[in-house]
Amino acid sequence: MVFVVSCTNLLSMGSESVKVVVRCRPLDDREKTLGCKMVLSMDVHRCQCFIENPGAVDEPPKQFTFDGTYYINQTTEQLYNEIAYSLIEGVTEGYNGTVFAYGQTGSGKSFTMQGVSEPATQKGVIPRAFEHIFESIQCAENTKFLVRASYLEIYNEEIRDLLGSNTKQKHELKEHPEHGVYVRDLTMHTVHSVGECERIMEQGWKNRVVACTLMNKDSSRSHSIFTIRLEICNTGKHSFI
Missing domain, CATH: 3.40.850.10 (Kinesin motor domain)
Structure with missing residues (x-):
């Protein structure tokens, strides 16, 4: 369930x-x-x-x-x-x-x-x-988008960047007074298509911690968060954001 x-x-x-x-x-x-x-x-x-x-x-x-x-x-x-x-x-x-x-x-x-x-x-x-x-x-008309993606896992209370150059490196959870909670040095990857997003998701999935259980031979042993961040800019002649 x-x-x-x-x-x-x-x-x-x-x-x-x-x-x-x-x-x-x-x-x-x-x-x-x-x-x-x-x-x-x-x-x-x-x-x-x-x-x-x-x-x-x-x-x-x-x-x-x-x-x-x-x-x-x-x-x-x-x-x-x-x-x-x-x-x-x-x-x-x-x-x-x-x-x-x-x-x-x-x-x-x-x-x-x-x-x-x-x-x-x-x-x-x-x-x-x-x-x-x-x-x-x-x-969308008169609008530009910047799309970025990140993928992290939390395993044994440690945060790891599944898309980073060193997926075993521990990352720190921080809090910014204006932007809220964030993960320091978490990589954000610019993506331009569905295919690029799917490749990033597959790449991160392969880096997750898995182990065999009675219920699932490839069970994930961690929590994971996949984030897509959109930045939107209105390019209309008399508009601004």
């Missing part, structure tokens, strides 16, 4: 500042071999989850309500269009936005955020955001 939290400042557009979404993955081969059974069901129209206690058949299921629920037959494309699309639209208009995925090992965080190339409906949230951003840039 994956919890995705979307944060944005688009209050002026009538959307909530924080949305909490849950996604349920299907049983994997190991769980099927062990004879595990699904104890979670969803009412996706009411955004509700129901968890049964298999040891207490007479006990009513526990009920939880979220801003969005996605069951095993629903795609990342649906999740993106309904949850992340408006957030990325806000980013292209100058607002801050974050998609945060949380869950235990093997719950499907990487699958949701990074995804797979086939089928196309299961392409991850991050690659879809790349496409969305550059489509918006191509359609």
